[in-house]
Amino acid sequence: xxxxxxxxxxxxxxxxxxxxxxxxxxxxxxxxxxxxxxxxxxxxxxxxxxxxxxxxxxxxxxxxxxxxxxxxxxxxxxxxxxxxxxxxxxxxxxxxxxxxxxxxxxxxxxxxxxxx
Amino acid sequence: xxxxxxxxxxxxxxxxxxxxxxxxxxxxxxxxxxxxxxxxxxxxxxxxxxxxxxxxxxxxxxxxxxxxxxxxxxxxxxxxxxxxxxxxxxxxxxxxxxxxxxxxxxxxxxxxxx
Numbered sequence: 110x111x112x113x114x115x116x117x118x119x120x121x122x123x124x125x126x127x128x129x130x131x132x133x134x135x136x137x138x139x140x141x142x143x144x145x146x147x148x149x150x151x152x153x154x155x156x157x158x159x160x161x162x163x164x165x166x167x168x169x170x171x172x173x174x175x176x177x178x179x180x181x182x183x184x185x186x187x188x189x190x191x192x193x194x195x196x197x198x199x200x201x202x203x204x205x206x207x208x209x210x211x212x213x214x215x216x217x218x219x220x221x222x223x224x225x
Numbered sequence: 226x227x228x229x230x231x232x233x234x235x236x237x238x239x240x241x242x243x244x245x246x247x248x249x250x251x252x253x254x255x256x257x258x259x260x261x262x263x264x265x266x267x268x269x270x271x272x273x274x275x276x277x278x279x280x281x282x283x284x285x286x287x288x289x290x291x292x293x294x295x296x297x298x299x300x301x302x303x304x305x306x307x308x309x310x311x312x313x314x315x316x317x318x319x320x321x322x323x324x325x326x327x328x329x330x331x332x333x334x335x336x337x338x339x
Contacts, residue, residue: 152329216261
């Protein structure tokens with residue numbers, strides 16, 4: 110069964126450092142997303158990406174965040190200067206269409222980011 | 226008022242019981258409604274997806290949407306210990322924009338005891 114793959118599974122970084130979280134979406138999917146879940150809190154939308162550009166972003170997704178699809182398979186989330194409050198589980202997701210015709214949004218297993 | 230509210234539980238039931246999980250929401254623009262299952266420290270797994278009001282059944286799972294009451298439900302029949310997980314409701318609006326954001330509830334933790 111196809112799946113969304115995220116690496117690393119756990120990343121520890123020092124405050125102020127840059128981190129890049131990586132995702133390989135399902136190969137024929139066109140829409141890519143990042144969500145995060147702070148421990149004990151809701152899953153929150155960060156950004157969606159389609160046709161090589163951001164299609165929607167939340168207020169969490171400020172100038173410290175950026176996304177990129179550097180090649181035909183990877184989708185990355187960069188946090189430029191990490192803060193303690195960026196510690197969370199980050200989920201990548203992909204879908205083949207915008208929830209039309211019973212398509213599904215598949216989530217990866219997540220990257221646990223710990224900022225110390 | 227929070228956009229999507231969900232009782233955090235935990236909800237503890239015996240094996241074989243019928244489970245009812247619910248969410249309420251305030252944004253009348255929501256049109257697509259999903260239920261995800263999340264095991265500890267794993268990603269959300271899509272269980273059910275419905276559009277607008279009505280019922281949808283898939284095996285032991287039934288999703289109901291009542292837009293007039295802004296209330297959605299997930300029923301699990303013949304619950305199994307393997308159903309023990311956190312259940313997240315999620316929803317989004319309906320427009321032609323690609324990649325609309327999902328708004329999640331906080332999740333209900335379900336424990337099914339053998």
